Amino acid sequence: xxxxxxxxxxxxxxxxxxxxxxxxxxxxxxxxxxxxxxxxxxxxxxxxxxxxxxxxxxxxxxxxxxxxxxxxxxxxxxxxxxxxxxxxxxxxxxxxxxxxxxxxxxxxxxxxxxxxxxxxxxxxxxxxxxxxxxxxxxxxxxxxxxxxxxxxxxxxxxxxxxxxxxxxxxxxxxxxxxxxxxxxxxxxxxxxxxxxxxxxxxxxxxxxxxxxxxxxxxxxxxxxxxxxxxxxxxxxxxxxxxxxx
Amino acid sequence: xxxxxxxxxxxxxxxxxxxxxxxxxxxxxxxxxxxxxxxxxxxxxxxxxxxxxxxxxxxxxxxxxxxxxxxxxxxxxxxxxxxxxxxxxxxxxxxxxxxxxxxxxxxxxxxxxxxxxxxxxxxxxxxxxxxxxxxxxxxxxxxxxxxxxxxxxxxxxxx
Numbered sequence: 152x153x154x155x156x157x158x159x160x161x162x163x164x165x166x167x168x169x170x171x172x173x174x175x176x177x178x179x180x181x182x183x184x185x186x187x188x189x190x191x192x193x194x195x196x197x198x199x200x201x202x203x204x205x206x207x208x209x210x211x212x213x214x215x216x217x218x219x220x221x222x223x224x225x226x227x228x229x230x231x232x233x234x235x236x237x238x239x240x241x242x243x244x245x246x247x248x249x250x251x252x253x254x255x256x257x258x259x260x261x262x263x264x265x266x267x268x269x270x271x272x273x274x275x276x277x278x279x280x281x282x283x284x285x286x287x288x289x290x291x292x293x294x295x296x297x298x299x300x301x302x303x304x305x306x307x308x309x310x311x312x313x314x315x316x317x318x319x320x321x322x323x324x325x326x327x328x329x330x331x332x333x334x335x336x337x338x339x340x341x342x343x344x345x346x347x348x349x350x351x352x353x354x355x356x357x358x359x360x361x362x363x364x365x366x367x368x369x370x371x372x373x374x375x376x377x378x379x380x381x382x383x384x385x386x387x388x389x390x391x392x393x394x395x396x
Numbered sequence: 397x398x399x400x401x402x403x404x405x406x407x408x409x410x411x412x413x414x415x416x417x418x419x420x421x422x423x424x425x426x427x428x429x430x431x432x433x434x435x436x437x438x439x440x441x442x443x444x445x446x447x448x449x450x451x452x453x454x455x456x457x458x459x460x461x462x463x464x465x466x467x468x469x470x471x472x473x474x475x476x477x478x479x480x481x482x483x484x485x486x487x488x489x490x491x492x493x494x495x496x497x498x499x500x501x502x503x504x505x506x507x508x509x510x511x512x513x514x515x516x517x518x519x520x521x522x523x524x525x526x527x528x529x530x531x532x533x534x535x536x537x538x539x540x541x542x543x544x545x546x547x548x549x550x551x552x553x554x555x
Contacts (some may be wrong), residue, residue, distance in 0.1 A: 190458065262481070286478055286479050287479070289478060289479045289481070290399070290400065290479035290481060291479065291481055292481030292482070314476055314523075316477065316523075332454075346526075346530055346535070347475075347527075347530050347535050347536070348475070348476065348527075349476065349522075349523040349526030349527040349530065350526075350527075360551070
């Protein structure tokens, strides 16, 4: 049996996790690992989630995070742990966060290490109410990230109601940014707003040295992408750092 | 569940703050803060203030309202107000530093900032520290001459 395979109930698909580092290229260290769901044979996330009936998705989502925490703890995690989070409504989300906190307590992972990634699209329905809800958990030390920032309908105005701990720039903004003026302007503005509000900016999906260099020169220091490390099945992969010029 | 929040704001002095005025300001603040279990830090740099207040929500709100009525400073900008799990300045009824903008700009890690009885010794990489770093490179400094408003995201950190 594999290291971290879980199953929420008999009818649910088996799953485990791959981990992809988010690296701090100035300190040259891993800042966090994002846990990415996989099938027992490293099948992609969509294939696993596609087998879960809609009405079970929330419960399944809860269960997976507990498994991710357990697996990351057994791998000896000593930095942050980014977990994906599917808030469907605030009431259901509360139960979901509580089980995640419980899993952290059981494995003695400090709650300050947990970062829940919420996608922009989920947050914007009712920003003020969502902010209030999230803030309750921030009082416990849990961190929050806005995932896929810049891919949806919202943007910087999201930060007026809710100041997360991290903003993850969507890979559609990152792609070929070194030669794309509009993307550069957006990333510069978002980066400045985040910096002024004490929010960490993470560039996602960085694949080329040129993308990395442009972002690094603009002041981004946290990166996730194939250029540094691909997601690794049930382990923490080695990181390839780019030499500074 | 914890009921601690922090409120971080910036303001601009309406009068020149010499050593005597600053000492008096701090004396007043510390006496009140100890009574209210309020902790935090106050930074003064060439006419700009940056303050972190940590306490229960009602205490912070009341104090901030009072602070805003204080004629010694103006142009209040509330940068952030949010719940926190623990205090960043637990042992400080009000940590304080008065530095020139030049000194501020050259501070790199901010950890040796308040050298000697340093209230920054173990400041974790949370919001307060990041905002302080932003202030250090010129953000949130109102209409102060020489405040850096342009540049890259991380200000001085360009490589």
